[in-house]
Amino acid sequence: MNAAAELALDLAPAPLSVQETALPGLLVLQLPVHHDLRGWFKEAWQRQAMTALGLPDFEPVQQNMSWNAQRGTTRGFHAEPWDKLVTVAHGSVFGAWVDLRPGPSFGRTAQVRIDPTVAVFVPRGVANAYQSLEDGTAYCYLVNDHWRPGVGYPAVNLADPELDVPWPIALDRGARVSPKDRANPPLAEAIPVPPLKTLITGAQGQLGRALATAFPEAHAVGRHELDITDAAALAAWPWHEYAVVLNAAAYTAVDVAESAEGRPSAWAVNATAPGLLARIAREHRLTLVHYSTDYVFDGHAELHSEDEPLSPLGVYGQSKAAGDLAAATAPRHYVVRSSWVVGQGHNFVRTMRRLARTGASPRVVGDQVGRLTFADELARATRHLLETRAAYGTYNVTNGGAPTSWADIAREVFALSGRDPGDVTEISSAQYAAVAPRPRHSVLDLSRLQAAGFDPADARSALRSYLAAE
Incomplete structure (x- = not known):
């Protein structure tokens, strides 16, 4: 077998697709991932192809990476005033979202398991959270505004029973949550994110x-x-x-x-x-x-x-x-x-x-x-x-x-x-x-x-x- 044949293990990955969710504007993308003996390759952001399928042309200006050393690391819910496109480069996470925009969908939730083949577009006003499901998970996301130090954003408590989020790893047994996130208010006290x-x-x-x-x-x-x-x-x-x-x-x-x-x-x-x-x-x-x-x-x-x-x-x-x-x-x-x-x-x-x-x-x-x-x-x-x-x-x-x-x-x-x-x-x-x-x-x-x-x-x-x- 020649070298090219040895490397070409996956020439036809699943096609790029975009699916709607229960939250208006929250979109789940299935990403083509190309595997060979060296590893894999994917296009985490492909403007032309993704916008053609309905993803907003949100013009990202900053890329962030979050390394989660241990399984059970849990972050959120945070509603920053920008759009974001989230995925993982290694490992997997349980992603969860709650809508904090005023209107009929306020308080509605959605959950998706994210691995390297999945990305989620999160519109402004939807609070984002995730829990790492594997050690060494690299969570990455693009945003279309710059982070500003000293500015607080609306947040919701991860454990609020009103949200009824089925965390795979119990928040009170095994999950790693920061004191700040544990102190976030319940949905009933959350500040809605005003529209632009x-x-x-x-x-x-x-x-x-x-x-x-x-x-x-x-x-x-x-x-x-x-x-x-x-x-x-x-x-x-x-x-x-x-x-x-x-x-x-x-x-x-x-x-x-x-x-x-x-x-x-x-x-x-x-x-x-x-x-x-x-x-x-x-x-x-x-x-x-x-x-x-x-x-x-x-x-x-x-x-x-x-x-x-x-x-x-x-x-x-x-x-x-x-x-x-x-x-x-x-x-x-x-x-x-x-x-x-x-x-x-x-x-x-x-x-x-x-x-x-x-x-x-x-x-x-x-x-x-x-x-x-x-x-x-x-x-x-x-x-x-x-x-x-x-x-x-x-x-x-x-x-x-x-x-x-x-x-x-x-x-x-x-x-x-x-x-x-x-x-x-x-x-x-x-x-x-x-x-x-x-x-x-x-x-x-x-x-x-x-x-x-x-x-x-x-x-x-x-x-x-x-x-x-x-």
């Missing part, structure tokens, strides 16, 4: 207010609490408590942005801040949702897709285009592009309603065409993208229906306010003579959003509902 939070920036704006309503569990901040243009303030923020950032902060004074005073502010908020947030999103594995505008296009095309090259006309559009590019450097990002936003605050629809009620007869531009985007619809679409885990990237989001001009909208508001639509005089963009250039065509292609399962509400219907609530 959502941060909303620009909380006082039209979109920020709508997002705060759609995400009532989120932490909404204004510039007084967190200045996202300040790198030092961002560095000091407790990002380990968050999973998602909804960046609704924006400099939207389109004409003022063309001035010497407004230009630096527009670039700071619309371009520099998204770049800083994208860097933080990369470092802390956050999902960054950044809101964009039709002004990143020059308006020559009658319908703008997400993939159209950026071609902004003025400072506002240029700064927003730069922000789009910066936000897209975050691995988990949604750039949500809208047009003609209407929410709770100063906007075109409210201005037209006020003019209709006060007897004014406005002159309104009729050669700029687009669709209204109601802030609550934009917030609803954001929630949809996050909850369905839509593919990361850029999405156009506006209300649906036929495109209209600003003059069309003004006439509709007048009619719904009991005024003669003829009291609105249609003028051209040249006659309006704005300081900053505006795109003539602002209609955004919604096909990518619809393919992601979101059907935008009709803009005219939304306008009627908005005015009825005013």
Whole structure:
């Protein structure tokens, strides 16, 4: 027998597989282990293959090893604030877990025997414990956050009868347990692990207010609490408590942005801040949702897709285009592009309603065409993208229906306010003579959003509902 034949004892190990358990997100992996006369080899973490089978792409940053010299060594239950992938390099363990996440699965347990052919993915909020079943067991695990000294984490007593864990080696006879673990509280006194939070920036704006309503569990901040243009303030923020950032902060004074005073502010908020947030999103594995505008296009095309090259006309559009590019450097990002936003605050629809009620007869531009985007619809679409885990990237989001001009909208508001639509005089963009250039065509292609399962509400219907609530 040649040397190659002598070594090739196991050419076809069991295939890689992933199985669910009674705990949401706790996954058991069967790992292919290749044996020969030299020993064995396995891929303890194989990103492409494992994520294809449903394992989260949890981006590990630290590997830990725990050597258990004697059978019966027992550790846990510990609920550190990170995901982990556990296995053994030598020996075997009895693994046990208890769910400490708030919700219907709180207190539920699961157990699995782990040897070199088995790994278990443990999501954040699930307390982990194990008991070595052999002398000389090497227990190893990957985690996606760095251990921080001096920080305490929720824990549960290994012997709590409410958990009813069938430890192979009795905890009071033969098991080796540290005094600290023996002193952990019972499940009834355990502190639930709170879910990671959502941060909303620009909380006082039209979109920020709508997002705060759609995400009532989120932490909404204004510039007084967190200045996202300040790198030092961002560095000091407790990002380990968050999973998602909804960046609704924006400099939207389109004409003022063309001035010497407004230009630096527009670039700071619309371009520099998204770049800083994208860097933080990369470092802390956050999902960054950044809101964009039709002004990143020059308006020559009658319908703008997400993939159209950026071609902004003025400072506002240029700064927003730069922000789009910066936000897209975050691995988990949604750039949500809208047009003609209407929410709770100063906007075109409210201005037209006020003019209709006060007897004014406005002159309104009729050669700029687009669709209204109601802030609550934009917030609803954001929630949809996050909850369905839509593919990361850029999405156009506006209300649906036929495109209209600003003059069309003004006439509709007048009619719904009991005024003669003829009291609105249609003028051209040249006659309006704005300081900053505006795109003539602002209609955004919604096909990518619809393919992601979101059907935008009709803009005219939304306008009627908005005015009825005013």
